[in-house]
Amino acid sequence: MVFDLLLACLRRWYIVVLGLACIAGVAYTLDRTPGVYFAQVDVLFLADESQAGANPLQNQEDSVIHFASVVQQSVSDGAVQTRLSSPSATLQGSGIREGYVARLSDAGGQWESSFNRAVIEIEVVDSSLAEVRRVVDEVVGRITAETARIQEEAGVDPATWVTADVETEEVSIGYMGSTRGSRLRGLAAVALVGGAATVLTAVLVDRWRSRRVVVRSRAAAEPAAV
Incomplete structure (x- = not known):
């Protein structure tokens, strides 16, 4: 043979x-084949508890989480549409070399979701370091603008607005090359x-x-x- x-x-x-x-x-x-640069940024939605009665979005924690979900869906145009295997999975770990995701923080596992934090997790990957920085800034800016737009159109007093803040001032960008x-x-x-x-x-x-x-x-x- x-x-x-x-x-x-x-x-x-x-x-x-x-x-x-x-x-x-x-x-x-x-x-x-070159490696990829990647960054992850968490945008935290905060409510002023002392003014909660004046803003319908601040009545309870679940409402703030729901509001963050609405913002997340509105800024997902242009994001990577591939569904990751679990909440802990990353874009670069899934073989994606260019793009971003903006997803509501999920404390669940592979089979069940648990949304218990009003946090949008932004993850960006690209072969260019400058492009990763640009996309991070762009998506954070879109989240901030959308947060303001929704409350402004709802007629909420700006003094009682829910705010969207980046949890860390310095954006850490990593690099993953092929071993x-x-x-x-x-x-x-x-x-x-x-x-x-x-x-x-x-x-x-x-x-x-x-x-x-x-x-x-x-x-x-x-x-x-x-």
């Missing part, structure tokens, strides 16, 4: 060469899948060509019809 595979690959050497070239190209691209282990696993997978596909293609083409030769030989050996 192995001997037959080797013979097929030798006879169809041009397919093997093409396959190896494709494997090398994919491996080179994979090895050169040596992950690169080696990726290269090994490319070599394995690519090699198997190359050998299979060479065998199939070899069998197809062999059958054509047999058919032609039989056709040539048959006596011509009178």
Whole structure:
């Protein structure tokens, strides 16, 4: 069996060469793939408890959480639409290399949600450090503006508004590059899948060509019809 595979690959050497070239190209691209920058910022919605009676949004904590949810939905246009596997999952950990999410803080797990904090979590990933900073500032600005717009249109006294504040003044931006282990696993997978596909293609083409030769030989050996 192995001997037959080797013979097929030798006879169809041009397919093997093409396959190896494709494997090398994919491996080179994979090895050169840059990492991503990422940042996470929490925007906390606060109610002035001393003025709670004057603002219908401040009557109870659940109302503030609901208000934060309304703001979150209104600023999600343009955000990554992929549903993450759990509240603790991150964009970069899910393989997403560009985009952002603005989601209501979820204390639940993979199977059940629990929204018990009036916090919008902003997460941004991009290959550019400057772009991560820009998107963070843009989304925070949209949340602040939307928070004010909703209350202004509702006729709420500005002195009793719910406020949206970033929990930390300094935005921490991290970088996640591909590790040596992950690169080696990726290269090994490319070599394995690519090699198997190359050998299979060479065998199939070899069998197809062999059958054509047999058919032609039989056709040539048959006596011509009178």
